[in-house]
Amino acid sequence: xxxxxxxxxxxxxxxxxxxxxxxxxxxxxxxxxxxxxxxxxxxxxxxxxxxxxxxxxxxxxxxxxxxxxxxxxxxxxxxxxxxxxxxxxxxxxxxxxxxxxxxxxxxxxxxxxxxxxxxxxxxxxxxxxxxxxxxxxxxxxxxxxxxxxxxxxxxxxxxxxxxxxxxxxxxxxxxxxxxxxxxxxxxxxxxxxxxxxxxxxxxxxxxxxxxxxxxxxxxxxxxxxx
Amino acid sequence: xxxxxxxxxxxxxxxxxxxxxxxxxxxxxxxxxxxxxxxxxxxxxxxxxxxxxxxxxxxxxxxxxxxxxxxxxxxxxxxxxxxxxxxxxxxxxxxxxxxxxxxxxxxxxxxxxxxxxxxxxxxxxxxxxxxxxxxxxxxxxxxxxxxxxxxxxxxxxxxxxxxxxxxxxxxxxxxxxxxxxxxxxxxxxxxxxxxxxxxxxxxxxxxxxxxxxxxxxxxxxxxxxxxxxxxxxxxxxxxxxxxxxxxxxxxxxxxxxxxxxxxxxxxxxxxxxxxxxxxxxxxxxxxxxxxxxxxxxxxxxxxxxxxxxxxxxxxxxxxxxxxxxxxxxxxxxxxxxxxxxxxxxxxxxxxxxxxxxxxxxxxxxxxxxxxxxxxxxxxxxxxxxxxxxxxxxxxxxxxxxxxxxxxxxxxxxxxxxxxxxxxxxxxxxxxxxxxxxxxxxxxxxxxxxxxxxxxxxxxxxxxxxxxxxxxxxxxxxxxxxxxxxxxxxxxxxxxxxxxxxxxxxxxxxxxxxxxxxxxxxxxxxxxxxxxxxxxxxxxxxxxxxxxxxxxxxxxxxxxxxxxxxxxxxxxxxxxxxxxxxxxxxxxxxx
Numbered sequence: 134x135x136x137x138x139x140x141x142x143x144x145x146x147x148x149x150x151x152x153x154x155x156x157x158x159x160x161x162x163x164x165x166x167x168x169x170x171x172x173x174x175x176x177x178x179x180x181x182x183x184x185x186x187x188x189x190x191x192x193x194x195x196x197x198x199x200x201x202x203x204x205x206x207x208x209x210x211x212x213x214x215x216x217x218x219x220x221x222x223x224x225x226x227x228x229x230x231x232x233x234x235x236x237x238x239x240x241x242x243x244x245x246x247x248x249x250x251x252x253x254x255x256x257x258x259x260x261x262x263x264x265x266x267x268x269x270x271x272x273x274x275x276x277x278x279x280x281x282x283x284x285x286x287x288x289x290x291x292x293x294x295x296x297x298x299x300x301x302x303x304x305x306x307x308x309x310x311x312x313x314x315x316x317x318x319x320x321x322x323x324x325x326x327x328x329x330x331x332x333x334x335x336x337x338x339x340x341x342x343x344x345x346x347x348x349x350x351x352x353x354x355x356x357x358x359x
Numbered sequence: 360x361x362x363x364x365x366x367x368x369x370x371x372x373x374x375x376x377x378x379x380x381x382x383x384x385x386x387x388x389x390x391x392x393x394x395x396x397x398x399x400x401x402x403x404x405x406x407x408x409x410x411x412x413x414x415x416x417x418x419x420x421x422x423x424x425x426x427x428x429x430x431x432x433x434x435x436x437x438x439x440x441x442x443x444x445x446x447x448x449x450x451x452x453x454x455x456x457x458x459x460x461x462x463x464x465x466x467x468x469x470x471x472x473x474x475x476x477x478x479x480x481x482x483x484x485x486x487x488x489x490x491x492x493x494x495x496x497x498x499x500x501x502x503x504x505x506x507x508x509x510x511x512x513x514x515x516x517x518x519x520x521x522x523x524x525x526x527x528x529x530x531x532x533x534x535x536x537x538x539x540x541x542x543x544x545x546x547x548x549x550x551x552x553x554x555x556x557x558x559x560x561x562x563x564x565x566x567x568x569x570x571x572x573x574x575x576x577x578x579x580x581x582x583x584x585x586x587x588x589x590x591x592x593x594x595x596x597x598x599x600x601x602x603x604x605x606x607x608x609x610x611x612x613x614x615x616x617x618x619x620x621x622x623x624x625x626x627x628x629x630x631x632x633x634x635x636x637x638x639x640x641x642x643x644x645x646x647x648x649x650x651x652x653x654x655x656x657x658x659x660x661x662x663x664x665x666x667x668x669x670x671x672x673x674x675x676x677x678x679x680x681x682x683x684x685x686x687x688x689x690x691x692x693x694x695x696x697x698x699x700x701x702x703x704x705x706x707x708x709x710x711x712x713x714x715x716x717x718x719x720x721x722x723x724x725x726x727x728x729x730x731x732x733x734x735x736x737x738x739x740x741x742x743x744x745x746x747x748x749x750x751x752x753x754x755x756x757x758x759x760x761x762x763x764x765x766x767x768x769x770x771x772x773x774x775x776x777x778x779x780x781x782x783x784x785x786x787x788x789x790x791x792x793x794x795x796x797x798x799x800x801x802x803x804x805x806x807x808x809x810x811x812x813x814x815x816x817x818x819x820x821x822x823x824x825x826x827x828x829x830x831x832x833x834x835x836x837x838x839x840x841x842x843x844x845x846x847x848x849x850x851x852x853x854x855x856x857x858x859x860x861x862x863x864x865x866x867x868x869x870x871x872x873x874x875x876x877x878x879x880x881x882x883x884x885x886x887x888x889x890x891x892x893x894x895x896x897x898x899x900x901x902x903x904x905x906x907x908x909x910x911x912x913x914x915x916x917x918x919x920x921x922x923x924x925x926x927x928x929x930x931x932x933x934x935x936x937x938x939x940x941x942x943x944x945x946x947x948x949x
Contacts, residue, residue: 136514136567137567138515138564138565138567138568138569138570139564139570139572140563140564140565140570140571140572141564141565141566141567155863156863156864156865156866156867157831157832157866157867158832158863158864158865158866158867158868158869158870159863159866161769161866161867161870162769162866164769165768165769168768169768193863193864197860197861197863198860200856200857200860216860216863219772219859219863219866220774220856220859220860222771222772222774223771223772223773223774223775223855223856223859224774224775224854224856225771225774226773226774226775227775247768250768251768251769251771254768254771255771318515318573319570319572319573320515336811338809338829339808339809339810339811339814339829340808340809340810340811340817340819340825340826340829341811342810342811342812343824343825345819345823345824359526359527359528
């Protein structure tokens, strides 16, 4: 395993997200999610490596979501959690008005958690996500912000997660749930395969060197040894 | 002492601030106050940002004031460097709560390998700032990683990673003169200003170092870039000691000790390239906070109804010392050389005008500022802004705590806004960008990209090089105008969230627009991809906040500066002037 700073991991995630075909603005949100993961002991780079490997098979248009009135549906069938998270965050006010947001077939649902945090922060209220056999509460005002069961935590680490997730502004939830652990340090541990996968995606954002670029791009040409 | 935080003052009538700890404009405190924050349309132009000077709130001066106030001292030292200049040295600065150690590695670098560019792979000296006092094992570990810089890895106990090269013009001269028992030529010293120049000072988690978030709660790091500034401060001390050591190795007992006065005048040079330019665009909230604090400091001074004799003397003193500093500012770059000529001319006008006006009452500083705005070039206007702040440390210095940006994750996009509201925001805050003729090829002549080679940020010619598909998001003006063109063709009632799901490529522009609408000084109000762009204006602005002087552009996209010239060394901190040292002492009259 390789040890990275949270900032290094977030920078890599941002570039890899862009390299995988998402726009820069979504890359900023992915970087935010990576930082949130580092604080919450989620293996950020492993999650993003798998997510971006999955999304790399689709065009950006295919990954977009139909934000229907009753439920949101990914145009490719499965739903991209990154774009879903962005829209949940954008539409925080919808939850404030008592409406729910229903997501169908989200993959890597753990990526939604940093966005739940943003919504809870904005609404200054807990929000709840429920599905057939699990639930979690996000309250940005509490340490760790997420409360859930151990089995849900395990479930969220996998790609295939519940078919239908309903998100509401609601603090009525079982008190028996466990707080999500907070990391003592901000370090990110990553396996070589995930790291290399993300680096390859990030590499797509770098322009191949040309002689013109080498000579003029960074402004050389004047002595720098005097 | 005044309470400088301003947390209980009436709200600024202008745009809403995102960060509650930021000062609100104090102009509304007193009905008779003549001055308010200057307009972003004036301040945020690159021509003005690229004319900023160091001031009381510069990060180096914040650090030296703190170190003196808190009685920081050099607590341990090791200097294990051989006659060839190879080895390591440790310099520990002990503050009230913690100790930080500069670990310096000195190398015997062949001349042909010396380069200031990011693509270099070897340096005369390499450094890390260690959080605490390193063990022998730490030094051994770092000896394998720090000398190779980007190719190595450091750990959370390291706060910065840096390197420096000798000035060929000065190093050998100083070594050989001292070795022969003589002091170096002061004219040559003044013309260069430093024995070594750093070519990068990495912090914030780079190459495995500690994240800023991990140290941001320490009071000594509450202001921006304090770990980096401490690194350079200690590098300067090491370099002074190294040159003396090398002279002694050559000259033995006959070697002269470098005169403390000459040593005091030596700073650390720095070569800064395009890598720094994107910072101001990539950190809009932080940049806003820097400018807000500077504007607030200026307003507080301009709104002083009168000035005491002592305050006037302080101003006149730093004005005279500035003249000396400007006389030592040399640049062969045509643009900067002309600006220096104009500055010299206008600083003389300023002296004459100051001598002729009564500074004791009737809002003297506001009158002086307004005269300057009418009669001085922008370079001299901004120099005047810095000088006017000098007598007022008691009402300005506490603002330094407002210069960081709190870690709030990411600015959330308000997706409930309609496209009509979004378009209104653009018309209100980006009229300057809408006014640019984007159909002109020159308006989008450049593109920022990162080269595959050593991941170096570069600026290329969009219409001549195959770089557009690799473009970095560093052209907010163009991006927001593109957003405007798209949304004004769509249903005005559509929600921003729905629009962004259909066209997620506009998320960057929408987030930026909403943030900049709340933070008036977050955006450079110029076209950053224009054929007319002078990139070093962006570098200079940031470096002025560091406290750099003597900006010397070497092309339109990299420049050299000098840091810490005239600053007291650690052993002098207790007694010396730890605040206005940046202004050279006036020559003693015969």
